Amino acid sequence: MQKNRKILMIIIVLIFIVILGVMGWLYVAFNEMKYNLKGLHPTVKQSMEQLIKKSKQRGIEIRITEGFRSINKQNQLYQLGRSKPGAIVTYAKGGQSYHNYGLAIDFAIYDPKRRKIIWDLAYDGNQNGKSDWMEVVTEAKKLGFDWGGDWQGFKDTPHLEMTFGQTIWELYIQTKTVHALK
Structure with a gap:
């Protein structure tokens, strides 16, 4: 028994x-x-995975809140605060965001004690006297990401992108050309 x-x-x-x-x-x-992570460029996805790992090594948990974004979804976000109720969250119309080409991600800090995602740039959850957000940004930059918080006009602090030297216009034209050839 x-x-x-x-x-x-x-x-x-x-x-x-x-x-x-x-x-x-x-x-x-x-x-x-x-979060449409499957639509990400392979290098962006690999760097994103490294960012999650490196952040965790610093005692910081992050969540990816957005990856690839369709033109339609981009246009819906663009309408917020304009033709639809809500706050303005983007100045990019469909085709004008690196998200539309799988070259951008958005992140947030995850607070495991409260079990919630936070966007507090001053939060120091690992209690080392430094902003967790900026620690993540530092790691992201080392991995080759550009940070939306460095932009001159509208600051997009959750935004990280890899442009590979291509402008939005070049990507848009390439995409239109590819679709025209099909």
Whole structure:
């Protein structure tokens, strides 16, 4: 009887481990779909994964809140604060954002104690006397990202992009040319 209980416990633990593994896979798959991480340029995606890892090594958890963004979604965001109620969140129309080409991500800090995402640039969750946000930005820049907080006009502090030396206009023309050839 004692032996049967041990076997049953081992089976329960194994089932639990399998369930956790499946849940982890589903979480990653859901987030890739939710934030359109699949549409990211491979270098941007790889750098994003490194940023998450390097931030975690500093005791900072981040969440990617946006990746690839369709032209339609970009236009919907552009309408906020203009023809639709809400605050202005972007000055880029569809085709005018590096998100539309899979070259940009947005991030936020995750506070595990409160289990919530925060956009507080002064937050020091790892308690090292430095802004967690700016620590993430520093790591992002080392990985080759440009930061929207450095822009002259509208500051987009969650925004990180890799342009590979291409302007929005060049990307737009290339995309239009590719679509015209199909």
